[in-house]
Structure formats: structure tokens, C-alpha cells
Amino acid sequence: MGAPAFDSVDEAAKALAAQGYLTDRRLATMVFLLTRLERPVLLEGPAGVGKTELAKTLAAATGRRLLRLQCYEGQDEASALYEWDYGKQLLYTQLLREKIGQLVADAPDLHEAVDRIGAQESVFFSERFLAARPLLEAVRSEEPVVLLIDEIDRADEALEAVLLEMLGEYQISVPELGTFTARNRPYVILTSNNTRDLAAALKRRCLHLFLDYPSAERELEIVRSKDTGLPDALARELVAVVRGLRELELRKSPSISETIDWARTLAVLGVGELTAPVLADTVSVVVKYDKDLRKALEALPRLLGAELETPDVPTEPASPKVSADRGSRSFARPKSR
Ligand SMILES: Nc1ncnc2c1ncn2[C@@H]1O[C@H](COP(=O)(O)OP(=O)(O)O)[C@@H](O)[C@H]1O
Ligand SMILES: [Mg+2]
Known part of the structure; x- marks a missing residue:
């Protein structure tokens, strides 16, 4: 085994930050432990909170090659092993x-x-x-690697069973050839978007972290770090709006990457002030379902905290196509009661 990747939690956090990934203490601790205990980490959480990105960044920060197993429904073990x-x-x-x-x-x-x-x-x-797929590749690799097993909840449970030997002993058996054991233990990160429960046996083998949307401060820091071109004060307001949108229980809540996209969009448009109409015109950058869009448009004025004069929108009977005329102030469509 080579020298440890990081000497301390702080050092882990710094190394990730140097690659553009901002952690909080909890996450940095987990990364530090992952490299020290050499146990797999299971990251669960909603889409777009930085699970996949963490594995990529860890690879970059430690100079390791990234091997990625992208899971999908109906995946057979051959494509994994x-x-x-x-x-x-x-x-x-x-x-x-x-x-x-x-x-x-x-x-x-x-x-x-x-x-x-x-x-x-x-x-x-x-x-x-032998054509090695990511798991065997990780075990056979001459150089230490980071192994990302992405969106494990999408795969069938049978694939989880296949992972157990690998995650417990860092071994893979090929009946015709024998057992391969990792020369260098890979850093393993599994991610799950929580669409189903994972097997207890799998969870037992992993350190576990629930990764949620970041605090407002950290999200603002992340947005800043991406050089979106949006002035700081506006970015701050925007983050608050996005956080408000997340509370609306949308079918798909806006992710961090969508906050970043929204900031870039507003910067490109040269927006100097966040107003409800401006946000309404661009909210589709972060809200991707028609029903969500209607909820979002309705909530925007309130989320901005702005005292908006409610425009006189004719109360068309339950017109679902608010998205069609987003350009106007139709976001303020009065609630039909
Ligand atoms: N902590 C973070 N620091 C910097 N950027 C982040 C962070 N978390 C998320 N991001 C940004 O959000 C994007 C989406 O993250 P991603 O890893 O794809 O989400 P997930 O895998 O959880 O669905 C990343 O590409 C990155 O730009
Ligand atoms: Mg991902």
C-alpha cells in the first residue's frame, strides 16, 4: 500500500476543493475515512447533489484512474465483471x-x-x-484506482449480490482462471438515488452517508466557485429561490447543477436584478416537468420575497398550459379555488 492519500480530514477537504469540489465537514470526514479504512462508501441522496462528482473529484485529487460502472435495469453481471x-x-x-x-x-x-x-x-x-469490465478491471489494475458504482439502485438486486464478494474482500472469481485479488485496494464509491431500498448485506459492507442538498452558504460557495458570471448578490438571491423551489415537493427538485445552470443563464442574459418575470422566463432551466413548472411559476413571486402587484390575468378555466406563455407574467396566475 502506498502512502495515505490524505493526512487529515482538513487535507482531504482541501484537496477536493482544489479540484473544484466543496465539502462540508461530514462529507470530508467520510472521504478521509474511505481512504484510510479502505472501505466502500455508499452515498445516498437525491439527484444532482454531487454524488457522481465526488467520485470523479476523488480520482483527480488522488491521481487515481476512475473506473465507472453505470448501473441500469436488467443489467447482467457480465457487463459488471x-x-x-x-x-x-x-x-x-x-x-x-x-x-x-x-x-x-x-x-x-x-x-x-x-x-x-x-x-x-x-x-x-x-x-x-478475458474482457474485463469495471469490477474486474478495478481488481486487476496494476495501479490503484477509484471505482464508482453509480446509481446502484437502478440495477436489479441480483447485481447487488454479485458485488458482495468484491466489496467484502476485493476479490473476483473467474471459474476458468481462479480468483483475482486486488493488488491495491480501490477506493470504492457507490451511489444511489434512493429509488429502492438496497440489500442489508450490501449496506453492512459500506460506510454510509446521506448526501442532501447543501446549506445555502455552501451552495452559494459552489455557485461562486463555478465562475458563472452572475454578480454575487444575485447569486445569493437565486440560491434562496432555488431552495424555496425545493420545498414545493416538485416531481423533480432542482439540483445543484441546475442552480449553476440558472446562474449562467441569467448572467448570459445580462440580468441586473432578479425579478419575478425574469425568473419566470428562465425557470425552465431548473424545472423540467409541466406540473412542476406551474407550481414553480405560482410560487416565484413569493419566493423572491418581492411585493408583486398581481397582474390582471384573466381567470381562464384551469388552463394547464402556463408554460406556453411563460414570457408574460402568467406565473402569477391566481389560484383557482
Ligand atoms: N460539492 C460540490 N462542489 C462543487 N460542485 C458540485 C458539488 N456538488 C454538486 N456539484 C455540481 O453539481 C453537478 C451535479 O452533480 P452530480 O455529481 O452529477 O450529482 P448526482 O450524482 O448526485 O446526481 C456536478 O457536475 C457539479 O458541477
Ligand atoms: Mg450521479
Whole structure:
């Protein structure tokens, strides 16, 4: 094992910050422990709070290569562990046709011929023909790596079972070849958007952290650190608005990256003051569902804390298409009661 990546929690926080990732104490502690205890970390939390980014940043900060397993529904274990490179096997058998021909040329019958070929099987199920997928790659790597197992909750439970050996012992067994054990323990980060519960056995093997939306201060810091071009005072107000939107129980709450996008958008538009109409015109940067949009438009004036004169919008009977005329002040559509 090489030298520890970080000497202290503070140093971990600094190293991540140097790569543009801002942590709070809790998260920095977890990262420090991950590198010291060499236990996997499970990060759970809503989309867009920086789970994936943390793994990328940790790789950059420690100079390790990042290996990423992006999970999805119906994923089979081959795509996570390894596959036999069928194309390459085929190519070799074609090129070696003559040699193989010689091998069986004087076989008295088919049984004998098959046996002789069978005796050579290990040639074709050797490391040469093994196509390592991220988990095996992480174990086999000469250099230490960061392994990101992203959105594990999307995969089926069967894949979780496959992970257990890997996460417990940093080992993977390939029946034809034996067991591979990691030369250097990878730093492993698993993320979950919490769409389902994960197996207790999986959780037991991991340090666990629930990553939520950051505090207003930290989110502002993050926005600042991205050089969005939006003046500070406006960024502060914007963060407050986004936090207000998150309280509306939207189908999809705005993420940190969307706050950043919104700040950039407003900067590009050269906005000098945050007004409800300006926000209404651009809120679709952070709110992506029609129903959410209507809730957001309705709430914006209140969230801005501005005393807005309610414009005279005709009370069209339950027109759901507020998004169609966002340009006007239709966000202030009176509640139909
Ligand atoms: N702590 C942070 N410091 C800096 N940027 C962050 C932080 N958290 C989130 N971000 C920004 O938010 C974006 C989205 O984060 P991401 O890791 O994709 O979210 P998740 O994986 O949780 O859905 C990142 O690309 C990054 O720009
Ligand atoms: Mg992610």
C-alpha cells in the first residue's frame, strides 16, 4: 500500500476543493475515512447533489484512474465483471485453423476429436481472451484506482449480490482462471438515488452517508466557485429561490447543477436584478416537468420575497398550459379555488 492519500480530514477537504469540489465537514470526514479504512462508501441522496462528482473529484485529487460502472435495469453481471471476448476467440480459431486441423487430423472418431480440442480449451479461456469490465478491471489494475458504482439502485438486486464478494474482500472469481485479488485496494464509491431500498448485506459492507442538498452558504460557495458570471448578490438571491423551489415537493427538485445552470443563464442574459418575470422566463432551466413548472411559476413571486402587484390575468378555466406563455407574467396566475 502506498502512502495515505490524505493526512487529515482538513487535507482531504482541501484537496477536493482544489479540484473544484466543496465539502462540508461530514462529507470530508467520510472521504478521509474511505481512504484510510479502505472501505466502500455508499452515498445516498437525491439527484444532482454531487454524488457522481465526488467520485470523479476523488480520482483527480488522488491521481487515481476512475473506473465507472453505470448501473441500469436488467443489467447482467457480465457487463459488471467480465466477458469472454468471443470475437477475439473466433478470430484466433480462424487464424489457427490449420493448427487445429492437425490436432484432430488423425483422430479415429468424433469423440476423440472433441476430446482433443477440449484438452486445449484453457488456451481460449485464458486471460488473453478475458474482457474485463469495471469490477474486474478495478481488481486487476496494476495501479490503484477509484471505482464508482453509480446509481446502484437502478440495477436489479441480483447485481447487488454479485458485488458482495468484491466489496467484502476485493476479490473476483473467474471459474476458468481462479480468483483475482486486488493488488491495491480501490477506493470504492457507490451511489444511489434512493429509488429502492438496497440489500442489508450490501449496506453492512459500506460506510454510509446521506448526501442532501447543501446549506445555502455552501451552495452559494459552489455557485461562486463555478465562475458563472452572475454578480454575487444575485447569486445569493437565486440560491434562496432555488431552495424555496425545493420545498414545493416538485416531481423533480432542482439540483445543484441546475442552480449553476440558472446562474449562467441569467448572467448570459445580462440580468441586473432578479425579478419575478425574469425568473419566470428562465425557470425552465431548473424545472423540467409541466406540473412542476406551474407550481414553480405560482410560487416565484413569493419566493423572491418581492411585493408583486398581481397582474390582471384573466381567470381562464384551469388552463394547464402556463408554460406556453411563460414570457408574460402568467406565473402569477391566481389560484383557482
Ligand atoms: N460539492 C460540490 N462542489 C462543487 N460542485 C458540485 C458539488 N456538488 C454538486 N456539484 C455540481 O453539481 C453537478 C451535479 O452533480 P452530480 O455529481 O452529477 O450529482 P448526482 O450524482 O448526485 O446526481 C456536478 O457536475 C457539479 O458541477
Ligand atoms: Mg450521479
